[in-house]
Amino acid sequence: MTVERTRVAIVGAGPAGLLLSHLLAEAGIDSVVLDTRSRTDIESTIRAGILEQGTVELLDQIPGTRARTVGHRHDGIELRFAGEGHRIDFPGLVGRSVWLYPQHEVLTDLIAARLAAGQDLRFGATVTGVLETETELPRVTGVAADGTPFEFIADFVVGADGSRSVVRPTVTGSPSGGHFREYPFAWFGILCEAPPSADELIYSNSPEGFALISQRSETVQRMYFQCDPDTDVAAMSEAQLWDTLQARVPGTTLAEGPIFQRDVLRFRSFVAHELRRGRTALVGDAAHTVPPTGAKGMNLAIADVVLLARALEDWLGRGRTELIDAYADTALQRIWKAQHFSWWMTSMLHAAPGASEFDRQRQLGELRSVVESDAGRRYLAEAYTGWPLQTSPTAALG
Numbered sequence: 001m002t003v004e005r006t007r008v009a010i011v012g013a014g015p016a017g018l019l020l021s022h023l024l025a026e027a028g029i030d031s032v033v034l035d036t037r038s039r040t041d042i043e044s045t046i047r048a049g050i051l052e053q054g055t056v057e058l059l060d061q062i063p064g065t066r067a068r069t070v071g072h073r074h075d076g077i078e079l080r081f082a083g084e085g086h087r088i089d090f091p092g093l094v095g096r097s098v099w100l101y102p103q104h105e106v107l108t109d110l111i112a113a114r115l116a117a118g119q120d121l122r123f124g125a126t127v128t129g130v131l132e133t134e135t136e137l138p139r140v141t142g143v144a145a146d147g148t149p150f151e152f153i154a155d156f157v158v159g160a161d162g163s164r165s166v167v168r169p170t171v172t173g174s175p176s177g178g179h180f181r182e183y184p185f186a187w188f189g190i191l192c193e194a195p196p197s198a199d200e201l202i203y204s205n206s207p208e209g210f211a212l213i214s215q216r217s218e219t220v221q222r223m224y225f226q227c228d229p230d231t232d233v234a235a236m237s238e239a240q241l242w243d244t245l246q247a248r249v250p251g252t253t254l255a256e257g258p259i260f261q262r263d264v265l266r267f268r269s270f271v272a273h274e275l276r277r278g279r280t281a282l283v284g285d286a287a288h289t290v291p292p293t294g295a296k297g298m299n300l301a302i303a304d305v306v307l308l309a310r311a312l313e314d315w316l317g318r319g320r321t322e323l324i325d326a327y328a329d330t331a332l333q334r335i336w337k338a339q340h341f342s343w344w345m346t347s348m349l350h351a352a353p354g355a356s357e358f359d360r361q362r363q364l365g366e367l368r369s370v371v372e373s374d375a376g377r378r379y380l381a382e383a384y385t386g387w388p389l390q391t392s393p394t395a396a397l398g
């Protein structure tokens, strides 16, 4: 057993954990980041792709990050229903944009930046528990990549360890302690070799169900269609997958190509009952998950981290407790706004199993209410491009 001392023990090298280590280092606070996966695994797992403007502005401050230079700025999305497309013009409505830059590229940038800055970052380090969290010196226990048990004694422990968090029970009292919303559908996602079918993302509501036509690069595209959560990922042929996708975006002709990855993404809404207990806190997917329809998952993780970093800077650096005491309540305000937006986009765009003609017509009425109203389009643009991040302690208190 190795026993080491650190100021902040961060469990998880996802976007939340890595960004937190950067912000703490900027404030002069040492940390260790522990992740059960290998660097290669972390840098190659396909997940989120849309970065809010505030996320990009934050990443811009980290040397070597490429979101703005390699990523693609998107100034709008298309809502497609009843055979017609309706553009939501972000800069025209709220003066902001989003960037299409895949999560694994964000992680590649952040890992390189953190290692270059001398960050203690351990891959293959599996955390098994957090002990004595309500004392002055909580401890994190686990097993290192070479099988050696380890213990870190810290001033503070952060659970940035995703939706199956091992830190969460320490904070909430149980593995699942939180508010849940299940959905009766999932997304079937494909990656294919093809040129883009559109310049911007298409969110399409159709009688057959929802589809999202997204992009990755000039030669690789990401697309999703609504499916049953128990769908067998291998059951459909490529031709059937293209027929399904084409039928979900009537009025648009998709550029087809070989499909080289397919997955079924189940989703749910979740918010932990507690975000902090004593000297342990949760951020990102460990604290909450959202359905992907609003593209909020990774961005919300980053918003939590901005708040927690400032709170820890104020507490561990200056001995002030106001921000850390306010962390959970402050973070929850944005979390519930993002939960609402993600739920709203999901329920407005997907076909609920067993929906009646009344339900279908009401849904079209809702979509028309949004696209035909300046206020409706503006709300969507404001939420999609992201509410301002609370980057200063004063802003966080407000």
Ligand SMILES: Cc1cc2nc3c(=O)[nH]c(=O)nc-3n(C[C@H](O)[C@H](O)[C@H](O)COP(=O)(O)OP(=O)(O)OC[C@H]3O[C@@H](n4cnc5c(N)ncnc54)[C@H](O)[C@@H]3O)c2cc1C
Residues within 6 Å of the ligand: 011, 012, 013, 014, 015, 016, 017, 034, 035, 036, 037, 042, 046, 047, 048, 049, 050, 103, 125, 126, 127, 128, 160, 161, 162, 163, 164, 165, 166, 265, 283, 284, 285, 286, 292, 294, 295, 296, 297, 298, 299, 301
């Ligand atoms: C398949 C998939 C597709 C997604 N698609 C989208 C999308 O299109 N749009 C969107 O907005 N969001 C999407 N999301 C959500 C988004 O990716 C997450 O919100 C985001 O990754 C949250 O970041 P995080 O740092 O909180 O957690 P994560 O990125 O999950 O990182 C947690 C890290 O903790 C590590 N870890 C876990 N347990 C332990 C342990 N015991 N010990 C040590 N390390 C541990 C994990 O290996 C992982 O690297 C998707 C998620 C998934 C799973």
